[in-house]
Amino acid sequence: MGKCGSEGFSKSFTILLNYYYFLVGRILLYFLYVNIYLFSLLLEDILGNLAKAINDEEISIFNINRFTVWEGALRGFRRNTYSPTKRISVKFTDDVGHSEGAVDIGGPRRESDDYFIAGRAIAVSLVHGGPPPRFLATELYDALVRGPENVTCDFQKIPDEDLKSKLEKIADAQSLEAAVDAVLMSQDFLSLAGCLRHVTSLEGHKQLVKEATNWYFFGRTSSAFERFKLGLSTLGVLDAIRKFPQAFQPAFCHTETKLTSQEIDQMFSIVLESQGSNKRQTQSKVTGWWRDYLIDAQEEETGVSLGEILAFATGTDYPPALGWETKPSIEFIYSSDLFPTANTCANVLRLPTVHKEYEDFKKNMDFAIQNSPGSGQA
Secondary structure: OOHHHHHHHHHHHHHHHHHHHHHHHHHHHHHHHHHHHHHHHHHHHHHHHHHHHOEEEEEEEEEEEOOOHHHHHHHHHHOOOOOOOEEEEEEEEOOOOOEEEEOOOOOOOOOOOHHHHHHHHHHHHHHOOOOOOOOEOHHHHHHHHHOHHHOOOOHHHOOOHHHHHHHHHHHOOOOHHHHHHHHHHOHHHHHHHOOOOOOOOHHHHHHHHHHHHHHHHHHOOHHHHHHHHHHHOHHHHHHHHHHOHHHHHHHHEOOOOOOOHHHHHHHOEEOOOOOOOHHHHHHHHHHHHHHHHHHHHHOOOOOOOHHHHHHHHHOOOOOOOOOOOOOOEEEEEOOOOOOOEEEOOOOEEEEEOOOOOHHHHHHHHHHHHHOOOOOOEO
């Protein structure tokens, strides 16, 4: 084969190889999206099955002040008549004690000792159609699934800087003598953790750091962890987590994945007048502004985030893991009102139609959402 032929073959092979890599990448991306979609469907089905235990004929009432949410939740969960199988009715009160309506007509039904109640609150929120927590560390989630003894924690995540520095010296020791000295400097903590011992090899000091770290995260908090698990067992949630850990993980663990403007737009149905009417023309204009506002929020060109917009309309900054019981909707305000309003009990967002320019619409949307006192009738 001549030189030109070799170069041509080499070029063709390179193009073919690049196409192969591109094709493999697209296939992997496809399967990633399919898996995420299937896990989402599976989680909704699992929670839907658990939700069959809820008796809609009985109600547990929670009276919540927006400035002291946790205290109100504690009172509600500790009430002798409370049962996780009763539907939750939440009454939000303002600072003068006026009721702002109960969450008993649809929408997310969101909302003794603190760790047990925290676990119970998460379980109840999921099964009653509330938002997922999405804030647990992966180590904590893995401990719920497999047990803390089967989880390895990173000492670099210890918030106590002094303790972290001491363990780092043990871990980074390059000689047996340095390891022994580092252990002696941390002997008080290691003794408390139950892992103080004479180090005879460099491999041994790494195991010591591992044991000490796991004790810091799980050993010293074991009683709280057990109470949290017991609370999370409410309505069968913990058992379901252990059976379907991959399906539940996105609902429990923190992720950098953010909502998109398109996802928010698709969550809402828009209540429109008949085609050709004067109101319909105004609605079409404002609908376009609404979608531009979502895009601006995604691109951080507004004063609020997409999550804050969703929370203003529905009371939650992320869709419920069980799906919307009442699909969010958009209605329109035909008056001189400058600002949007929302009823988070019914998941209704009402947009103003008085503005002549998009920038005015955007400015007043920002102002209303930024100054919204909380959920309820915003």
